[in-house]
Each structure stands twice: as C-alpha cells, then as structure tokens.
C-alpha cells in the first residue's frame with residue numbers, strides 16, 4: 421500500500437515532523453537545563469567548600485577538630501536551619517562565615533567574594549555591608565544607645581542617612597520609644613530586638629542567627645522569632661538559623677544537621 425503515491429509522501433512527512441519535534445524537544449530540554457544551571461549558579465549567595473576548623477589544644481591538650489571538610493551551598497532567599505548537638509560546631513561555623521575567625525583550610529565564598537582573600541580592614545567593611553549577625557547574647561555595645569548601636573554598621577561605611585535608617589529599623593522592631601536607651605536600660609527581649617534591627621539595617625546579603633532566642637523566656641522568644649521570620653520573609657532575605665528548637669527549624673525552608681564535623 422506504500423506504493424500508493426498519496427499515502428507514502430504523507431507518511432514520510434509525518435516521520436519528518438516527528439524527527440523535527442524530537443529535535444526541538446531535545447534542544448529545548450538542553451536550553452532549560454542550561455538556563456536552570458545559569459540561574460542556580462547566578463543566585464548562589466553562599467558556597468562553602470571543604471571547610472575545616474581545628475582549634476589548638478588548651479594547655480597540653482589535643483587539638484580540637486571541629487569542622488571536617490564541610491560543604492554548604494545556599495541560594496539567595498533561602499532560609500536554612502542549622503541543627504546539631506551542643507559542641508558540634510554550629511557557632512564555630514557561623515563565626516567563620518561571618519569572617520570573625522579564619523578557617524584552617526577550605527573556602528567560603530559569600531556574595532561572590534572569597535573571604536580568605538580579604539585582610540582585617542577589608543573584612544570589617546565587607547561584613548558591615550553584607551552580613552547581619554544576631555547572637556544569643558545580643559552583643560550590643562554597652563556604651564552606645566539603641567539608635568547608635570543600630571547605626572554602627574552604617575557608620576562603618578559613612579552612610580549619610582545612618583541615623584534616619586537606624587530610626588526606621590528600630591521602628592520596624594517596635595522600639596521607637598527606646599532610641600536613647602542604653603543596653604542596661606532595656607529588657608533582654610528589647611536588647612535582642614535592637615540586635616535584630618542592627619543586623620537588618622544594612623539589608624545584608626545574608627543573615628546569620630545563632631540561637632537568637634536562647635536567652636529569652638518562651639513568650640518573648642516566640643515574639644522575637646516571629647519578628648525574625650516575618651522580616652526575613654518581607655525582605656526575601658537569605659538566612660542561616662542555628663537552633664536546638666525543632667519547631668523553629670521547621671519554619672526554615674531547609675534543615676542541615678551537623679555531626680562529627682560534617683552535615684549528615
């Protein structure tokens with residue numbers, strides 16, 4: 421029947437179209453994969469590769485190997501909970517990511533910048549612009565008012581609008597009436613809200629929170645953590661959130677558990 425002059429060309433046309441469609445589908449699959457790879461690569465805000473940290477032993481003690489060839493990749497806008505037993509190295513990791521201590525080996529690339537290539541002064545500038553940190557113990561400057569504490573990172577790069585931006589950040593955490601108060605004149609929850617305002621005021625590329633509610637009572641802790649998650653969502657911020665609280669960890673998009681110096 422294929423000898424029939426009408427049916428054979430029709431069949432060949434169909435085959436040709438099928439081949440074309442296959443080719444197009446293959447090309448578009450390649451393009452989408454390429455696009456996905458480019459997007460992923462472009463939006464990776466943090467790349468930690470083979471990170472190791474060993475502290476020298478105290479006295480005659482053995483060196484303490486805390487992080488062992490750890491890898492972590494975080495996309496822009498992601499929130500990641502870091503979990504792990506006490507002593508597993510969560511705070512050590514955040515300290516390295518903040519550039520407050522140097523790794524023994526490995527690399528940390530944050531917002532396109534390899535931290536190991538910066539000297540102390542450059543690191544301080546980079547940190548002020550790109551990294552917001554909230555610690556369990558607040559770490560506010562005791563001799564500075566709430567407003568001065570919040571404007572500190574902006575002052576580091578001479579932002580002419582530092583005071584106005586700091587006032588706005590304090591308003592966002594509900595502390596407009598505490599601008600002139602010093603840390604000793606505020607409650608723990610208020611101090612932590614000042615620390616949140618200080619971390620957020622520069623709109624950092626990444627927010628590092630180390631058990632930010634660990635020193636607060638349950639009710640204040642819930643209020644402060646709600647505030648952090650709301651602000652992070654509102655500003656589509658990238659966040660690493662260290663916690664022992666499984667409930668808080670679940671509010672992050674992803675969980676990473678530290679064990680024996682690596683994520684498991």
Ligand SMILES: Nc1ncnc2c1ncn2[C@@H]1O[C@H](COP(=O)(O)OP(=O)(O)OP(=O)(O)O)[C@@H](O)[C@H]1O
Pocket residue numbers: 475476478484486504505506507508509510511512513
């Ligand atoms: N400066 C240092 N010198 C020596 N050892 C240190 C130093 N800092 C931390 N360590 C050790 O490194 C390990 C990890 O400490 P790290 O504070 O990172 O733990 P963590 O996971 O944050 O614990 P926690 O949940 O209790 O806060 C601990 O065994 C600690 O004793």
Ligand SMILES: [Mg+2]
Pocket residue numbers: 510511512630
């Ligand atoms: Mg810790």
